[in-house]
Amino acid sequence: MIRRRVMSRKVGSAQKWLYPGLGVKRWLALLLIGIAFLSLGIAYLLHDLYISGWISRSTWQMLTLTFLPGWARSLGGVLVGLSLAAIAIYRFNHALLGAFVPPGSVSVVDTLYRHRLRQRGAKVVAIGGGNGLNTLLRGLKHYTDNITAIVTVADDGGSSGRLRRELGVLPPGDFRNCITALADDEALITQLFQYRFSSRSGEIDDSALNGHSFGNLFITAMTGVTGSFEKALIESGRVLAIRGQIVPSTLEDVTLCAELVDDTSGNWVVSGESAIPKARRPIGRVYLEPDNVPAYPPAVRAILEADLIVAGPGSLFTSVLPNLLVEDIVNAIRASTALKVYICNVATQAGETDEFEVADHVAALERHTGPGLFPYVLVNDNLVNNPPSGWNFQQVVLRKPLEAGYRVITADVVDEQRPWRHHPEKLARALMNWYGKQSRESVGTESIPHEL
Structure with missing residues (x-):
């Protein structure tokens, strides 16, 4: 039974060589045509040798199998x-491509199949920063x-803030996480990139490296080598073979400011x-200070060419909105x-979104960008009925309907081990399945594939 299952899996995998879009069938057909012409040429040569007497009759009969019908x-x-x-x-492909197949992959054809499908995937723009x-x-x-x-390029804390102040580079921390x-x-x-240099145990260390992450230093060094932060991101992505591209919303040195509400002394x-x-x-x-900064042109171009634009998840006021405070970014989103x-x-975030519900998040977006910039809102529907008393956050819930013009998408997207965060696979699956459904309904085309 096990052997039969393994054989069935191998046959199914081999059939993928014939799937549309792999770019293999045309070359396979050309190879077979070439073999056919080569066979004909060899046959003509043998026939001429037989006619001219170079091959005996008995040898000719053996070569041509004349004793068979x-x-x-x-x-x-x-x-x-x-x-x-x-x-x-089959053996040629394994010998040639086997070295490029990631460890744990089922086969060469599966790796190629997934790669081709991802290449034909939707053009997605994700806007934000931080862990979200x-x-x-x-x-x-x-x-x-x-x-x-x-x-966002507004980060000014930790290692990123130190590099920004001391070397004048854009803060690399969020870019490091995306890489x-x-x-x-x-x-x-x-x-490797999250490794942080620290002092020896029990010692006070004033080293310049103390507290810096290797990834931040790598991007900063690449900035010096390439001559600019944007080129450093491109080359870092190429060296590390990332899937996609990472761009800043602006190249300007900006400071994020907030007007806080204080009941006693005013704003x-x-x-x-x-x-x-x-x-x-x-x-x-x-x-932002300064305000009215120009957007990074490749960011605007990506938005205008996108099939799907996503804002969040992440810290609403310090990760998502700083990108949307760049006027050119908002104008491009509206035009797309x-x-x-x-x-x-x-979940709520202490110091930013305490007591916030879904409607409060959307209202904050509207105050900063105007109504209807993101008409669809994806909300987690896997809620804990009786949260533990030790939680230092609250679940973000949809208690009242959103204003006209918004449509809510509900799905289980929470990481149950860390319920203050989204689960990467759940979130991507819910988002892309919804996108595929919308694509089929709007243009009648085949949806993007499920997770590969």
């Missing part, structure tokens, strides 16, 4: 020829290679992305014909 010779020749060609092609964006990217990369991550999320060998690249302003959540006050609005979805967080 004509139908048996024809059928046998075709079957033997096809079998030998199939075995040769790289969570989405880790799931999306299994569906399409045509991903553009548009990342690890889109890398082919995600586990190894994540370990007051906090400057700096890292300082906003620490203020622990309701946020009225956020804005893509489907537009806002992915609402599954």
